[in-house]
Amino acid sequence: MFDLVLRNATLPDGRQGQDIAVTKGRIAAIQPGITAEAGQVIDAAGQLVSPPFVDPHFHMDATLSLGLPRMNLSGTLLEGIALWGELRPIVTREELVERAMRYCDLAVTKGVMAVRSHVDVSDPRLVTVEALLEVRERVAPYLELQLVAFPQDGYFRGPDAEEALSRALDMGVDIVGGIPHFERTMEDGAASVEALCRIAADRGLPVDMHCDETDDPLSRHVETLAAQTVRFGLQGRVAGSHLTSMHSMDNYYVSKLLPLIAESGMAVIPNPLINMMLQGRHDTYPKRRGLTRIPQMMEMGIPVGLGQDCVMDPWYSMGTGDLLDVAHMAVHATQMGSVADKRALFDAVTVNSARIMGLEGYGLEVGCHADMVLLQARDPAEAIRLRPNRLKVIRRGRVVAETAPEQSRLSLEGRPPLIVPAAYAPRQAD
Numbered sequence: 001m002f003d004l005v006l007r008n009a010t011l012p013d014g015r016q017g018q019d020i021a022v023t024k025g026r027i028a029a030i031q032p033g034i035t036a037e038a039g040q041v042i043d044a045a046g047q048l049v050s051p052p053f054v055d056p057h058f059h060m061d062a063t064l065s066l067g068l069p070r071m072n073l074s075g076t077l078l079e080g081i082a083l084w085g086e087l088r089p090i091v092t093r094e095e096l097v098e099r100a101m102r103y104c105d106l107a108v109t110k111g112v113m114a115v116r117s118h119v120d121v122s123d124p125r126l127v128t129v130e131a132l133l134e135v136r137e138r139v140a141p142y143l144e145l146q147l148v149a150f151p152q153d154g155y156f157r158g159p160d161a162e163e164a165l166s167r168a169l170d171m172g173v174d175i176v177g178g179i180p181h182f183e184r185t186m187e188d189g190a191a192s193v194e195a196l197c198r199i200a201a202d203r204g205l206p207v208d209m210h211c212d213e214t215d216d217p218l219s220r221h222v223e224t225l226a227a228q229t230v231r232f233g234l235q236g237r238v239a240g241s242h243l244t245s246m247h248s249m250d251n252y253y254v255s256k257l258l259p260l261i262a263e264s265g266m267a268v269i270p271n272p273l274i275n276m277m278l279q280g281r282h283d284t285y286p287k288r289r290g291l292t293r294i295p296q297m298m299e300m301g302i303p304v305g306l307g308q309d310c311v312m313d314p315w316y317s318m319g320t321g322d323l324l325d326v327a328h329m330a331v332h333a334t335q336m337g338s339v340a341d342k343r344a345l346f347d348a349v350t351v352n353s354a355r356i357m358g359l360e361g362y363g364l365e366v367g368c369h370a371d372m373v374l375l376q377a378r379d380p381a382e383a384i385r386l387r388p389n390r391l392k393v394i395r396r397g398r399v400v401a402e403t404a405p406e407q408s409r410l411s412l413e414g415r416p417p418l419i420v421p422a423a424y425a426p427r428q429a430d
């Protein structure tokens, strides 16, 4: 007898008619026609069952602070940083915890069960760190939260940032962050990458840096990060986030850079929503998109995970907690429109990001944690098109969030009375 059986699921890899059986919080079997008894049975009715969504790049200390202490009028990254600098000294631990907990509630209803959040360590009080360490513990039963020590004002440029970053790691922050393009000079940026990789090597920690988040075609910090990854033996433990300058770089240089990244075992985390919003701000027309070269990196076998970065904060007034919004934007901005492309982008908001974060027991395989999302969609391509309701969100075999299927009543003579968007799926793959 199983605790739970999901019947007639379609899996992200295309297998149909699968039953998923759960015992003691783990997946016990995946196959068609499981007949054994179960405490609870959920009929997936041929719809997509996915492993949880994973957000590998977020700022949970700033989320839901939109409008505090004022709005970002220029909409630029730099005004966002300045605005956060106004809020940071006056924010309290209680507010930070409350906002982060409230954000996690929303994220769970969207099927998100793991988030890597950067935590600003620029304010010497480190209330951001105290708050998010508390949140990490409180959400642990339903959401894995990883924390990155992030010197927002620069590791060398920010006053006391070196000491504060080290103290944050001592307090239990999991990952070493950085922001080389925000240091005073290109040389300082390169030196910060080296210093931070050394700290990660000494402490046995991973690295995740905001890297080349500019439109400057001559920014070279990704190259440095790849080189220092190899030098310090950090292969498989380093991620570069954003990498938007790569959009503007010379093609010849990129043809050298991509193999260097691939060779270093570095992962990359573009953030399509915020990159589309913030980059190209100094352009008139034509206006650069500023999103890094996702399809080219995927072709090279570089691990690509996609993050949200921001939801309703000084940098981004939009955001819903839904990683399918991220994949949807990526389809448009990268012109990755084929079914295979969409599958790859669905992987970028699920399995790729889980691998980058090193999540244990993640996936739809026998023996993995019984963490799953039933979507009102037929397959990954349809899931990205529709960003549909998450009918059931299951954590360790227990339903933790439910949303009713989307349907509308139509009152038009001679037309059907009920319209279900998911029923408009194409007859077959293109």
Ligand SMILES: [Zn+2]
Binding pocket: 057, 058, 059, 118, 210, 309
């Ligand atoms: Zn970020």
